[in-house]
Amino acid sequence: MKELMLGNKAVARGLYEAGCKVISSYPGTPSTEITEEAAAYKEVYCEWAPNEKVALEVAHGATLGGVRAACAMKHVGLNVAADPLFTISYQGLNAGLVVCVADDPGMHSSQNEQDSRHYAIAAKLPMLEPSDSEESRVFSKKAFEMSEKFNTPVLLKMVTRVSHSQSIVDTEERIEPAQVPYVKDPTKVMMTLNSRNAHVRVEQRTKDLIEYAENCEFNRVEMGKDTSVGIITDSTSYQYAKEVLGEDACILKLGLINPLPEKLIKDFAAKVDKVVVLEELDPIIENHCKQLGIKVSGKDTFPICGEFSQNLVRECLGMEVPAHMSIDENLPARPPVMCAGCPHRGIFYILKKKKCMVYGDIGCYTLGAVAPLNAMDLNVCMGASCSGLHGFNKAMGEAGESNSVGVIGDSTFIHSGMTGITDISYNMSNSTVIILDNSITGMTGHQQNPTTGKNLRGEPAGKVDLEALCKALGFNRVRVVDPYDLKAVEEAVTEELAAKEPSIIISRRPCVMIKGTVHKPPISVDEDKCVGCKQCMSIGCPAIAVKDKKAHIDPTLCIGCKVCSQMCKFGAI
DSSP, X not given: OEEEEEHHHHHHHHHHHTTOOEEEEOXXXXXXXXXXXXXXOTTSEEEEOSSHHHHHHHHHHHHHTTSOEEEEEEHHHHHHHHHHHHHHHHHXXXXXXXXEEXXXXXXXXXXXXXXXXXXXXXXXXXXXXXXXXXXXXXXXXXXXXXXXXXTSOEEEEEEHHHHTOEEEEEOOOOOOOOOOOOOOOGGGSOSHHHHHHHHHHHHHHHHHHHHHHTTOTTOEEEOOSOOSOEEXXXXXXXXXXXXXXXXXXXXXXXXXXXXXXXXXXXHHHHTSSOEEEEOSSSOHHHHHHHHTTOOEESTTTSOSSSOOOHHHHHXXXXXXXXXXXXXXSOOOOOOOOOOTTOTHHHHHXXXXXXXXXXXXXXXXXXXXXXXXXXXXXXXXXXXXXXXXXXXXXXXXXXXXXXTEEEEEEHHHIIIIXXXXXXXXXXXXXXXXXXXXEXXXXXXTTSBOXXXXXXXXXXXXXXXXXXXXXXXXXXXXXXXXXOTTOHHHHHHHHHHHHHSSSOEEEEEEOOOTTSTTOOOOOOOOOOTTTOOOXXXXXXXXXXXXXXXXXXXXXXXXXXXXXXHHHHHOTTOOO
């Protein structure tokens, strides 16, 4: 049956059709919908894991139990999962394993722009890369066959434009492979001798996969009439090439992106006058071609940063860019802001007021760095706010300890913060960490996590007690504050920074966007008392504006948190 599907939904459909039984993931844009869509199939057990490393280990464990399994993550999540990934490559499986990783060229929702193809090369794993939704479905499905044929995990690489665009998918029925019996195998214990032997097997597998790549269904040559230029391309770049050059173009479309074929590429190059490699981010295909002795043009013409587009391809190929509409006016920038009533706003207001060094983390609270709050100094990766703060204070001593905090969300804390605060408590670091507990995984679209008491499907689940956990990890000073109460927040921050031992502040207030949340009535401004000082504007709440030199609160946006009223010295709000 034909159906219009998002790329991520098509991946989920392919996993389902292949008889996948277990999917464990951690949400991360642009990969999140893969697992959310898969959860709609009752035949597939789906879960949110605490982090990507755990997710991959769960999926691998399921394959050892004899069923097909998968996990999904974004590109930086693959960094977290890299440790088991490299060893599983050696160890092998008992049933098929697909690891879905979604890259983000252009960094629409990411802190870096890394190219996951490097992981496929480094871990010596096959990687498939679809260019539309139908290929996403088919490649996800076929990946299991490849996984079992070569006894290896298969990486499925998505990118934002494929994950979040829609095209026609031709669905098929689900197959149910028989569960493979578990048999003890001492060679799977990755100790020195076994690992050495496994490495030999991996290298042979790579040779077998290269041979497979020469004639596999994932790579295809489209020979058009115009042989003056041959395009070697992959993923969304293939779509741009087709749209720009049309049916007369000669294109080698690569779907198996690692390992890359050799003879196929050489034969294609011999049929055209000039070879151009069209690929986003790093010159993986280009360098492979050069290693084969083929003269190609690539990153000498096309940018290494950001996403491509049809017009960019035209321009880089020296073609005329068609006339198109442009906005000549200099429109004002509209930076992202926290939602009206966001519980994180009060915390950052106080931290800015106290001129604290704020080591941030990855979540919607990263918006604490943008104007007008400007309250976050830096961020690195999931959990770095805890361990990074510890290092900062060990370097700075009293100057840092008395004026620096780490901030981390509840989901991010479970993901990677626990080990960081354990380092703080174990080494008696005089550091203060603020856990921003908004009762949901906010940035990726409101997924449950181990602190919410609900699982992926919204069913009751085990719930982590953050206070008890922090105390169990060695903290004597653990306190909870309501971020809407600015006085209480300031007192808590002041006292914990002054304390001469490790401390935790839990800022607890549910995200205002959680479905079913009941808000208080909106508040208003007494224009007779308002002097137009704009102090209420300093928190960057989108519900507050200035009209006729007076503060104005939009009743359709205000949720009655009253943070702004606590800031008004004139009692106007």
